[in-house]
Structure formats: C-alpha cells, structure tokens
Amino acid sequence: MTRSLTTHRLVLAFAVFICMLAIATSAGAGPLEYKKIAERLAGLTGYCKGDISKVEDSTAFIVHQHNEGLSAGSLLEVLDDDENVTGLLKVTAVEKKNVIAKIIEGKGSIMAGRGSVRGIPSPARILWLDERTNDQEVLSILSKVQEFVREHGDFDMPPSDTAYYFIKKFGSTSLATLPAKEFKKLAISAGADLIAIASANKKGKEVSVNVTILSRLGTKVEVITEKWTEEKQVLTSHITAQQPGDSETISTTEKYGEGFLGKKWNGSRATRKKDHKMEMDIRGRITWNHYIVNGTVISATWFKTGMVGEKLLAVLTLNRIRFMSPQGDRLKTVWGRRLPLSLAPVSISAFDTNGDNIQELFVNAYKKGKPSSIMIDKPKGAYEIIKDGIPYHFSTSSDGVLLAQNGPEVFTVSRTGEQRLEFVRILTLSGHDIPLGINRIDVDEDGTNEIVGISSKGELLIYSPSGTLAWKGTGFGTTGRGIPIAKEGERSTLFPVPPRVLVVADENAGQTLAVAGAEYKDGSFLKSNSFKNGAIWFITAEDGEYTVQDTLQLPEGWISDLIKIERAPTDRSRIHEDTIGYIRVYPGLALDESEIILPAN
16 A cells, blocks of 8 residues: 555545534534435435336336335336346336336336336445545535435445445546446445445535435436535644554544544453343343254355345255255255365355345355355356355455455455456454454444454454454353364364354344354363353443353353344344344264254244
8 A cells, every 4th residue: 555545544534533523513513405415315215116017118107015215216126037137217206006217227128017126225325435536625525425424314334445445446537437337346345225426616615516326237326416605614624644654454444443442452352341231131032943953054144035035044064055944843955065075164155246136155165274165146047056166265244245355364345247256355454363254343333344253262353444453352262163174285173163243233232242152172082072061142342341241051062153134124123133043053972963043033
C-alpha cells in the first residue's frame, strides 16, 4: 500500500469524524435534503411476491401474493423457473389485486405465465460508493448523506473495505463509465441488493448531491438529486497526519477506534467475569429437535435451493457430504456424494456467488497438508461438483460476505463466470496461531466490522479491520476434534477443527457471541484420546474481559460445529432469532454417533 493511499484514508477518517461531530453538536439533525434522499432510497424497497399475468409493450401486470410496503417507484426483480434474475421492473401503481410496473430491463424476454416476480425486502443491503475527491468539505457532506441513509433503518450497509477496494481497483476511472458486469460482480461479492454511487459539488454555500442507484444486475434504476444552500459552513479543523507504518494493510474503516477494541491492547488475555449476568436464558425458552446421524458430523449449514423459504441442511461427515431435509423426527437424505479418499474435510459453507438465488456449497478440505476445497452448484437442475482443488478455506460471514482464507491472508470472493472465482485480498491476520473459519462481526458496536475466530487452544481472537490482533479471550478449552492431515512425505498429524463463532441477537443481552469448546482427555494404551464435557458459551465481550450470559453444558459428547438458523424473508417471527443449532458428537469405540440439534418450529 502506498503512503499516498494511506494518507488519503487518514484524511477520509478524520473527515468522517469531523462530520459526525458536526451532526452531534448542531442544533438540528442536518439539512432536510439528507432525509429526502434516505426516504427516496427507501421507496425502492418493499417485499412482494407474485406472477406476471399480462404484458403490454413496456408494461407488466402482476398478480401479487404478498405486498408489504410496496408503492410507486419500488423495484421488482423478474425470475425464471431456475430463480435466475432475468429482468427488472419499476412499480407505477399498486392496485387492490394487481401491481402495474414499467419494464426497465429484460423487455422481450418477460412474458405472462413465465417465472415469478419478487420485491426487495427491508432492510435491503445497499453498497455505498463515493466518487473520489480531495475536498474534505465534500467528503463530509457525502459522509453525512450516507449516515442519514444508514440511520433511516431501511438499509444494511456492507463494510467500507468492500467499496474501498473496488474504487482502488479502477484507480481514477469515473464509476459512471464502468460496464454493468463490474457492478454485478461487486453486488454478488458484497451481497448487495442495490449499489449507490454518490457525488457532491459545493460552491460557496451552494451544495448539490447526486446519488445514482444501480440494481444488482448493474442497471441504472434511479438518479436522486438534491440541492440546498448552507446556512453556515461545515465544521472543519486542522490535522497533522501521522507517518504510516510499513505494513502492507491499512484500516479501511473510517470509524474504527470508538469501541473498546480501539483502545491500546496490552497483550494480556481477557478473563471471564465471575458474576454471570444470566440475562439470556436459552434453555428456558427454546424447544429443541434432535436428529441422530451415524458417523462423525464435522460441520453443517443451511443453504437456499431456489424458492423463497426452500432450504436444505448440508451435512459434512469425515468422508461424505449429504443434503438433508427435516421430516418429522428424522433427517431425510435427498442428495449425497462420497468425498475422495485423498481429502481431509474440515467444514462447509454456503453462499450465492452468482446472484441466481441458489447458494453454492463450499466443502473446505485439505490434501497433502494444503487447502483443497470443493465447490458444489446446480448448473443444469441437478447438484454436482463443478470445481475442486481450490486452495482456500471459505466461510460465510455474519455481514453477508463470502470470505476466503489462505493461511493468514483473507480475501473477499465473487464469481466472474460459470466456474471462475475472483479473490480480492482485504487484509493479513497477524500473530502465530491463526484461526480457521473466521467470521466478520461488529463486536464492540462502533460501526466497524472486526474479524473473529477460535484458535486451536480455545482462545477467542478478535482482529481489527486492518488485521491486527486486538483482543484475546481464553478459557473455552479445546475447540474441535483433530482430523488426520498428512503433508507430502510425512506421517499424519491431528489438525484441530474449531467450530465457527456466531452472533446471537438477544433483546436482553444485546449482541452476543456463541463460542463452543470441550475438555480434552488424554488416553492410554487401552483407551484413545477423547473429548468430554462439551459446552456452548453465550458471551458478551467487554473491555478486558467477557460476561457469560448463558451456558449450555453437555456432560457427554462434544461440539463439532454451530449452525446458523436461516429464514425466508417472509418469516417475520422472532421466536428463534436468539439462538442457534449445534452438532453434538458422542465418542464410540468403532464409529462415533452424532446428534444435530435445531430449534423446533
């Protein structure tokens, strides 16, 4: 990274700080035009599901099954039978039984009786791109507009590093001149429903802001322009830029440093608070479904198969992957494949890399001591392995981005062709014991996303957005079962497979992390080594220590992975949003037996 880029980010970070100070100290909340922009953006969303009943020239008539928050100006996506987005509509009128919309993309291929139509449920994910400028006052204006959009409540925004690296990739090229395919790749990588390209111009007290909105297809769908006259100058201040370090990576998040992780870490391990708050009580309010699976289940994840609400559970064992559907008191296998004997599977993740509303599966594995993962997709109506030998470990982060690891280096992933994956390096993790299967979460709720993971020693590791180890919590015990991985020409060694760290949203405890571990028992010449007394801790990380909100103790067996509970956009229930599923493994003499525990419906 060059010094000029680092200095640019320092100036940008300071400009955002100043703009937030101006918002906090001014008598009003800011110009009314900021609010107008946020409201016009919010008008593009609205959940809707229906079918096209008639097409006349450039107008489509939709018979809707669900219609929540839809109004004139809302966007609708047209899907084919395979759930691929084939067109785009903009609502012109909402009637009692019909929605009338103008075709803005896909004219000629959109026909009555074919495919379906859906709207964008709120909160939608919008990726915000500011056109480059060296004017600090203009940067302040753009940041305030973005902040109003964020606080409006209708949008979720991906981390700023996604936008930063996209802008960096194209240098000084005007974003407006880039082809739609580049924005389509970007939307997939960031999991974005919409992309906003914002620019501002300020002459004296006259201000104008333009926000161009693109769909996830890269199509221009709206241009929002607001002008006003400032009553007073934007607050500015002088800054003396510090000399950047020699590190290749820099913090790409403007607000980093407001939470407890922004304080200087002294290198000590965080300790557990003795007095548990017990504000969260998972056991007292959740009914569980228990499913027995023969063999050792290493990892499992829900994944979307196409239709809204249609999901399967992908289950990974030591030698096989299965897609399973909960039916009554058992899990029914609907698809399965045996993995090559040369592979040592580690975990499994799911992500929609090409925007077709079908999530691809990534089986993370090792071969001869090196990452050798597999990608499973449904290109022709049936699932198949379409790519293998991928030298990365994949994980789906809580902020909706597909991350990839190769040792300490972390990348975001997008898909540029039928099988081609594109990797953009965003940071390098520091330290010696790098966690496997990382997550990205705003742990200290300062508006930035940190990297979290569990080390093989049972340490909860939290990294700053630049990859620096910022916090270390210990006391969770061994975090996974060792699987045999042999490097070329060497004997097999046990490789620890830690469970993922997941976020648990709770009304009483706030943002809480679910962390799993187990006690390790050394064996003898008569008994093999084993795990016992597995547990899941629901903890809130704080300044130098953590509070245990609740604990699930398992006196028999151990936890191999945690399972995020997925829901369809139509499910408004909050019954199970405060918990997760998990995999419990009972050690056996010849073959382990596993139990998958999921919250009951």
